[in-house]
Amino acid sequence: MTVTYRVGVDIGGTFTDIVLLGSDGTIHTKKISSSVGNYAQAIVDGLSEVFRETGLDGGAIEEIRHGTTVASNAILEHKGARVGLITTKGFRDVLEIRTLRMPKLYDLTWTKPEPLVERYLRRVVDERVDHAGKVDRALDPADAERAVDALLAEKVEAIAICLLNSFANSAHELMLRDIVAAKAPHLPLSVSCEVLPEIKEYERTSTTVINAYVMPIVATYLHALRRGLDSAGIPARLLLMQSNGGLTTDIAAAERPMNIIESGPAGGVVGAQALARAKKLEKIITFDMGGTTAKASMVEDGEVARAQEYAVGAGIMIGSRLLTGAGYTLKVPAIDLAEVGAGGGSHVWIDPGGALQAGPESAGASPGPVCYDKGGEAPTITDANVLLGYINPGHLVGGAVKLNADKARAVFEEKIARPLGMTVERAAYGAHLIAASNMIRAIKAVSTERGRDPREFSLFAFGGNGPLFAAGMAAALGIGRVIVPPSAGLFSSFGLLYADVEHHYARTFRRLLRQADLGEIDRAWTAMAEQADGQLAVEGFTGTGARLKRSAALHYKGQSYELTVPVPDGPIDTRMVTHLEEAFGQEHERTYGHRAGPDEPVELVAIQLVGSGLREGSGVPQNVRPSRVESKAQTSRRAWFGDKHGWMDTPVVSRLDLAEAKTGPLIIDEYDTTCVVPPGARAERDSAGNIVITLAAG
Template sequence: MLDRPKAAACRVGIDIGGTFTDLVVVNDQGETFTKKVSSTADNYARAIIEGLAGVLEPAGLSVDRISEFLHGTTVGSNTILELKGARIGLIGTKGFRDILEIRNLRMPRLYDLRWDKPAPLVERYLRLTVNERVDATGAITTPLSRSEVEAAVQRLLAEKVEGIAVCLLNSYANPSHERLIAEVIRELAPDLPYSISSDVLPQMKEYERTSTTVVNAYIMPIVASYLKHLGDSLRNEGMKAPILLMQSNGGLTTAEEASEKPVNIVESGPAAGVVGAVRHAVNSGHSDIISFDMGGTTAKASVAENGQFVLSQQYSVGGGIMISSRLLTGGGYLLAVPAIDVAEVGAGGGSIVWIDAGGSMQIGPESAGANPGPVCYNKGGDRPTVTDANVILGYINPEYLVGGELKLDAARARNHFDRLLAKPLGVDVTTAAYGARQIAISNMIRAIKAVTSERGRDPRGFTLFALGGNGALFAAGMARELGIKSILVPPSAGLFSAYGLLHADVEHYYGETVRRLLRDIEPDTWLRSWSRLEDKARAQLSLDGFSEDEIHIRRFANMRYKGQTFEMNISLPDGPLTEASLATIEEAFGTEHERTYGHRASLDEPVQLISIQIAGLAARPGSAKPGKPQAHSGDLRAEQPPRKAYFGSEHGWLDTAIIPRSALTEPRRGPCIVEEYDTTCVIPPNATARLDAMSNIIITLE
């Protein structure tokens, strides 16, 4: 149960990015305090502890007054990307030893003969099999010998493994053999971490289930160690509040649950930004948005309709960044768990600008990160970045980044850009810098198209919601290329992933394979399956400390036309399941299929239900949500002298007004630049900006 301090005074949201760690504190009156500090990659907890002191003290608070500590972390994804996970073994069914090698035959580069599949996270000599078989109905056709299991476990222990993953054929239908293996592991090595697929992902599809279970076991010791170290550090500072982690699906979970199933928090950072954007947009009167989150390392795009973000049922990590089509998958390690549908490209502020062998300028995916950072940081970085280009073009004030706390060396950025890019390309430094910016915009537009036009959505019907430290720098240029007319830049846009944590609910997902034709299902039978999953969710949320009145259940189903290979996830209505509601669900599937792929099957083509899922959500009523952020000492108080900024060959260098957000109480035509503690917003010529009732900057493009 969550042990909440009785004298609750504030909630804290902390998101760790590749360059900065963002902190947002909201007290019980809704007053919001923010802080941005450099990430400490060698020990992420150090930046958190130092940042907390810097944000709590001005608010008149202390660590022991924290009621909830909400955290988005990159530890899981970084462990996979850097291949620094635990040394683990895998126990599978005889004949399926090489499923991690065979995969599902998806290739990200169809005609590249030099492309190699990622190395399996478990070396072949650590992949063992046992003679057992369960059929697709759950019937045992070949019993499992306990002595064979003991021998396999002893062999892995002799190899000094740090964890064991277990995935047997059809164990989603009958987990008894996996339970036996887990029992043997606990007897022979009580302290050894292990993951069994019937707990991690009790659903059909053998490779997807195996890969997900292996990833869970691979990162479990690292994530558990990080969370324990963070918890101990915070308790030493006097904090009594529970640590809640953002999951990839947009919900929160406890540190204990995240330590057991870290596969659910791999994409927690990007998810938090989307959650915050959607909740804030709805409160501001915008239900259909494209969230565009650009930080120091990557840019991420996601779409929300009718105030709901889109969930993907599987994604890959570690296969490189795809900036063309979402259909070309298979390059990384697959995770078949619900996650907010986010497209990502390697185009952040710290992305390195370089010239390829053909003499063309390229952006990323390599990033200068927080250390040494862009050239203009003057911390030893010697390769030009996107941030250096923005400084050269006059968009970023060298004296003002992070409210003036980080001084930039504009001359150094210009010299490196000129020597390493402009001269080799035979152009002047302004042209080179503007070209780098346009290439970055082009790459990021591909990410937006991946979640809109490639999903059957017209981006022109959405509002572009710009967040992240660099989102508002590029939003207008991207919107113009896409035909989007309206842009929303929220207050404290550069810390919005941390804001999202404070808007999220505690959430647990449970699923079950069904594999029946929808029109053949008896409602009573289906209802019993739902009830089993709902009971699990309610029981877990009750253990988390929530009452029945605080719990809400949402239903989902994965469906496909009979004979298809891949499913679509459909949100189902609340209420009883009847013959009429089954027909409504089938129609909803057909409508979504037509919208996404441009066609639907005829009525004589049956819809097949593959699996069902429920999400159990809970939140404390009246828990403080972020309000208007406090003013920072470095914030602009009044309009500053204009600065020259370059807006392409059409406009050239223009005198550009430098203004605080408050100057937009009356509509203002561009060009102008809004400078704030955590972000810079560029309003180009032929655009108008104003403030709405929620202090959002609303940019309208002509």
């Protein structure tokens, strides 16, 4: 039988991770430094290195699954397209007025981010549609043409169209779309009734504009990647990870790049979800720590937690739901992540008050931590972990990256230990603990701030630095079990291989449930299902290969925010209404700690549907066999475990050595990560190859 391969590629701020998985279960991994100049070429070069190591060629690759930060970087760096916006007269400044929310309640110096469309590139048309879709003032075709001509004269690179209440009646937006298509047929165009036919004016305008802003960038990147793969003899199908955890084709991603803005972090959560289902773990918190950031999410009852909107460039994405307003709002489904600026490359520094701090600034891939010996001068968390003995200076990335521990010690002593009057190891341990406390904030954001008790969860740790910190953080949170999956340092790439093709659909459908025309709601869901089936059929998913899942966004009448609950199969009748009201009440109590009485009216805000494409034989094999044999560079080394334990001679073991349980302290050195088991904890390898760490009670 011919063995075919699928590839997962994830580009991070420090490393690019490549996982090659064969249909027979063989797996080959590669970790290379990220190349910020040309990500597409870096992927092709990385795959070429893998081919040289394995003896394979491009013809053996069936599919490439890719998580990318190209779109989010374009927004963060303000390097997107020159966009023109056409909107309703009187609503020209929606992008600047926003929602009047502030992320920092008492900071009078805080200023809003600059809008992605400058004011002179926002043109208005004199039209008006009411909330029910009735045309109060028809759009004059001549007025529409004037607005389009004005933007074309400014040589815009993309146009966004967003008119008031177009989700209820899209006729005027479609007229403008046709005019643009006739005058500039090749100009990228983003129309709100096609992009986001939902209520909320700012969110819809912002989403439509962001989609237009990144369209040329993403299309250019994907075209260059496709061209590079073809020239390297790799004709495999290219799929992109979406922010929501599903895959989409490169063609669909170029048309709706808003869906891949947070593509990068999603793969690891999807992989954790798959392994949690396989191990029948009902509750896990995922913890992904790389070189620049740390991210946490939650998987409950086998389902990933998703947010219906999020902000790009909002900085640390944790805290109360009320403290919004930073960044650029995208109203598309996304895995509900909390992120902090804490990674291996995070700078360690002393603030003006003399307190030790870690992050959020990072050394990144270049120059990197001081110990990388590439010109870095600021001490980092990785430098601290080398000084503590947690990281073997000669074994990072299987020995491919040699670390200069002496230089790290000299800089740490000069800039941190001596000013604080501490020994180097105590200063380094303090930096380690501060980084851990910063990341604990992210875990609390997806657990306690969502009404969940983290002590009821297992901590699923991955990323290049996640397994190094996980046990200590779990102990601080009262979590009793830590799981470290195979290829943990490349798990975001590995997780891409578990994902399904997905298309998400939503439509505003605001009705009080008990007074609604249930047949109308049923027909609306049926129409969305037909749309999803049609899209999946085009991509080759039919019959049992196509799966549809419904959900509904609900709130109590008068509330401004809604919660999403699943909607089971079956007709929308009075029994379904009762079910939805009860499901919403339970979710409201779980999230906010209370629910209203049975007489409080529940309002449907939006109907939603996810169409998934399930390819036969595309699952990850049960028995995954790494082709890279781990070799231990050391049998033990001294490591510092705080004042309580001090320096300890710590056994260094491999994952294979954990067939029988061992008691910490232990260090597990692997090609892509280092796992630290503190004194008193027990570690063993389960049947799926995961390291399971059980922490001592108390």
